[in-house]
Amino acid sequence: MKYIVDISVEPIGTRSTSLSPYIKTVYEVLRKRGLKFYPAPSMTSIELDDITQLGYLIKEIDDALAELGVKRIVTILKVDDRRDKENSIDHKLEVIGAKK
Amino acid sequence: MKYIVDISVEPIGTRSTSLSPYIKTVYEVLRKRGLKFYPAPSMTSIELDDITQLGYLIKEIDDALAELGVKRIVTILKVDDRRDKENSIDHKLEVIGAKK
Amino acid sequence: MKYIVDISVEPIGTRSTSLSPYIKTVYEVLRKRGLKFYPAPSMTSIELDDITQLGYLIKEIDDALAELGVKRIVTILKVDDRRDKENSIDHKLEVIGAKK
Amino acid sequence: MKYIVDISVEPIGTRSTSLSPYIKTVYEVLRKRGLKFYPAPSMTSIELDDITQLGYLIKEIDDALAELGVKRIVTILKVDDRRDKENSIDHKLEVIGAKK
Known part of the structure; x- marks a missing residue:
């Protein structure tokens, strides 16, 4: 059973208005963990087979952002969390007509 | 000065777990208004030149969803709302490496 | 028909990690507009009789925050947006058992 | 180091527009886990000493909601996630002038 988790990080108290270095850091953590994800201007969608991993993922992302200061x-x-049928990023892309 | 508005609608009390008819209705309203938008599994990004139009847009979307019951x-x-430089969906797509 | 709008502002690129001056500025704008609102650690709940005013409100808040730099x-x-019965902050507080 | 996690559940595909039974179920899970939380009309704030527990908490909440159908x-x-000083719900309440 897959969970689709959308994530957006807002660093507070950085001097720059640019968010891109932080977003790229999130992508790096997701890649390192081998997670399937879909970048978007709004939020990044992530497929999680095991939702109990979410807290560990957030900790790893926050630790990586903390290293950037x-x-x-x-x-x-x-x-x-959809329990009546299998959920996936691909299914969601199909539904909205954005499947490549 | 452009605002990027990300939107996601959660209809409460429908009998179905499917969200796609509601998402498609949102797209129709956005198209009818001639707004530039970018669909994604997480949220839909919309470019608004005039943020004061946001409330009217939400009313129009909610009215359209109410018509579906x-x-x-x-x-x-x-x-x-970025005030130091021009913001756009295209710029955001470039930043995240998803520009087509 | 009342809309309940919950709001949370995240200023990006300030030097300080403190959010309180910005939250207080939001409250000031809400008070000046005579809007009923309920502060909370998570988000501020606002009662809006007319949802079409939302964009103007956001512009006013953002302008006030921009003046802070x-x-x-x-x-x-x-x-x-609840269309089957009257919604209000007081009703929501009752439901969660937090009515004073 | 405390994390403050704000949560709001939106059940999709229930027949009723009422959210209160689901919100109360969330409170029950939080109480059973002995977590400090602060109810609000917008979102419920929770104090988590250990963010890695978040995924388990969401699973427990979702399982409890699934039992309601x-x-x-x-x-x-x-x-x-504030890393420069101790964070707490009480501190946040003080900052917004809502400390009891």
Whole structure:
């Protein structure tokens, strides 16, 4: 049973208005973990087979952002837990007509 | 000065777990208004030149969803108001390496 | 028909990790507009009789934050549009057992 | 080091527009786990000493909601990870002038 987790990080107290270095760091953590994800301007969608891993993932992301000097990180998450049928990023892309 | 508004609608009290008819309705409203938008599994990104139009847009979306029989609509929005340089969906796509 | 709008502002690129001056500025704008609102650690709930005013409200808040020197503002909103019965902050407080 | 996690559950595909039974179920799970939390009309704030527990908590909440018959659960989360000073719900209440 897959969970789709959408994530967006908002670093607080950095001097720059640019978010891209932080977003790229999130991608690196996701790649290192071998997670399937889909980047978007709004939020990054991640496929998680095991939702109990979410907290560890957030810790790893926050630790990586802290290494860049971020001292406060606000993370927005949207977790989609569908129990009546298999969920996936591909299915969601199909539904919205954005399947490549 | 462009605002990037990310939107996700969660209809409450429908009998079906499917969200796709509601998402498609949102797209129709956006198309009818001639707004530039970018669909994604997480949230839909919209470019708004005039943020004061946001409330009218939400009303139009909610009215369209109510016509489908939805009696309660929870809408999640993320508004990105960048005042130091021009913002755009294209710029955001470039930054995350997803520019087509 | 009342809309309940929950709001949280995340200023990007400030030097400080403190959010309180920005939250207080949001409260000031809400008070000046005579809007009923309920502060909370998570998000501020606002009662809006007229949802079409939302964009004007966000512009006013962002302008006030820009005057504090913020150059990028990410605002998270949750809009609750209930069409089957009257909605209110007081009703929501009752439901969660937090009515004073 | 405390994380403040704000949570809001949106059950999809229930027949009723009422959210209160689901919110109360969330409170029950939080109480059973002995977690400090602060109810609000917008989102419930939770103090987590160990962020790695977040995924287990969401699983427990979703399982409890599934027992009520919910087949799809969208959960909105806002995680505040502050690394420069101790964070707490009480501190946040003080900052917004809502400390009892």
